[in-house]
Amino acid sequence: MQNVRVIPCLDIDEGRVVKGTNFLSLRDAGDPVELAKFYDEQGADEVVFLDITASSGNRSTVLALIERAANEVFIPLTVGGGIRSVADARTLLRAGADKVSLNTAALGNPRLISDIAQEFGVQCVVLAIDCKWTGSSYEVYSHGGRRATGIELGSWATIGERLGAGEILLTSMDRDGTKAGYDGLALEVVSDATTVPIIASGGVGELDHFVLGAMVEGVTGLLAASVFHFGTFTIADVKRYLEFSDVQVRPISLAGN
Amino acid sequence: MRIAVLDYGIGNLASVAKGLVAVGASVDLVTSGASVTNYDGIVLPGVGSFGACARAMRSCGFDDTVYKSVEVGIPTLGVCVGLQLLYEGSDESPAEPGLGIFGGRVRRIEQGTLRVPHMQWNQLEFTDIGAISPLFKGLGSSPWMYFVHSYAVESGPETLATCNYGEDFVAAAGSQNLYATQFHPEKSSREGLMILENFLGIVATA
Known part of the structure; x- marks a missing residue:
């Protein structure tokens, strides 16, 4: 199922x-491994590390x-x-990552997607897309949301899958940080354009937002950052609420504790 | 107890080794069949495409390693594509045969409205022989495990557990000291690690 x-x-x-x-139970809440x-x-069913280190010279820190x-x-x-x-993907996978997430580099060189998929399998290639509503459609952005590409969301998702x-992994820039909920319409655009699993990202502020995200056909991952880090909700809160709302999850009673 | 993880150079094979280390195994990543001697247990991992895995496995001489370990009864565990390689072949790479230890073919997961790859946690349903298998000792009746695959095998006499994603498929298989899982025990949190621990138990008593 x-x-x-x-x-x-x-x-x-x-x-x-x-x-x-500010989790008091953790010795070092700034340590990604402790937090994971x-x-x-x-x-939690999976965890995502997004390395936002500006200088590319510090890859060894990330690898360690x-x-x-x-x-x-x-x-x-x-x-x-x-x-x-x-080579970047190989190094990360060899270090222990299960999947690599591509964004700007894939827009600049779409063949990077197929090259990595051919060598390591499609299961380890996540295409991360940042999008923004233009008034008539969703446009894809690169460089951490700083640069408009002129590419339409659905067509990029289709190309990415192909x-x-x-x-x-779809992030709505309109919603990110707003706590107004995932962008259901943008998710539907990707859903219609693809057959691979979709992870919703950007905008969660309430428990209902997780449920609304899960109701879009094809969304099988619900990603959030600040609501977890700031302790607004625990993973267990979210899972219990999803179960209560008839969304299938790995139940919390059997997970972890 | 020394476990050899057969490292034929494809994808992230270190994860399963790290899972085994976490439950107390002494693990070597070995890169050729010739160097697999005096091991108490063998793990055949695999990610990516069936054909690439099958080719790389053969070029390292690991096909003979698996055949021999099955013949001698050395406990062996296949994971993900490592399970699929034990069957006759796969529609993913029709030109490249599998090891043919188990009968049956690997086929693409029927899509319908479901997303493929099947990339999520899902529940096992044990067969009669699976329910009493030492590999699943101490787990509940239908534990949740992490799957990621686009191809799967139809149930057969060696099936220890099935899983449903649009249709039923083999989640775990086994015969004597040969075991295999379509899911990733090394990525399935505490209950997954219990399976690796159980495998070490099998190795210890073999």
């Missing part, structure tokens, strides 16, 4: 979680981090940020 994954996302700069969290273990115990995570965290780990070549993306 198709069910839905709850996925916390950690923004990481120089090996540390951006916007330090914490979410695993709470019942992923190696440590792979030794201690036993749920799937997706790593995004700064992956520009097959090239070998095994999953699409």
Whole structure:
């Protein structure tokens, strides 16, 4: 049966979680590995590390981090940020990432998607798309949302899947940080354009938002960052609420604790 | 107890090794069939396409490693494509045969409205022989495991557990000391690690 994954996302700069969290139970809440273990115990289904380190010279910090995570965290780990070549992907996968997430580099060189998929399989290629409503359609943005590409969302999603993306992570820039909920219309555009699993991202502020995201056909992952990091909801809160709303999840009673 | 993880150079094979280490195994990533000697247990991982895995496995000489370990009774565990390789072949790469230890063919998951790859946690349903298999000792009656695959095998006499995603398919298979899972125990949190621990238990008593 198709069910839905709850996925916390950690923004990481120089090996540390951006916007330090305030979980008193953790020895070091700024350590991505500690936090990922914490979410695993709470019942998170996957975890995403997004490396936002500006300088590309610090890849060794990230690699050491992923190696440590792979030794201690036993749920799937997706790593995004700064992956520009097959060699970058290989290094991250070898270090212990299960999937790599491509964004700007794939827009500049779409063949990167097929090259990575051919070598490692479609299951480890996540195409991350940032989009924004133009008034008549959704436009894809690159460079962390700073640059408009002129590419329409649905067509990029279709191309991405055809090239070998095994999953699409859609972030609505209109909703990100607003707590107004996922962008259902943008998710539907991607849903209509693809047959691979979709992860919804950007805008969660209330428990109902998770349910609304899960109701879009094809959305099998619900990603959030700040509501988890700031303790607005626990993973368990979200899963119980989804179950209560008849959305299939891996139940919390059997997960982790 | 020494476990050899057969490393034929494709994808993330380190994860399963790390899972085994976490439950107390001493693990070597071995890169050729010739160097697989004196191991107590063998793990055949696999991610990506069936054909690429089958080719790489053969070029490393691991086809003979698996045949021999099955013959001698060395506990062996296939994971994901490592399960699929034990069957006759796959529609994903028709030109490349599998090991043919189990009868049956790997086919693409019927799509319908479901998203493919099947990339999510899902519940196992044990067969009669699966319910008493030492591989699943201590797990509940229908534990949740993490799957990621686009191809799967239809149930057969060696099936230990099935899973449903649009249709039923083999989630775990086994015969004597040969075991295999379509899901990733090393990515299935505590209950997944229990399966790896159970495999070590099988190795210890073999």
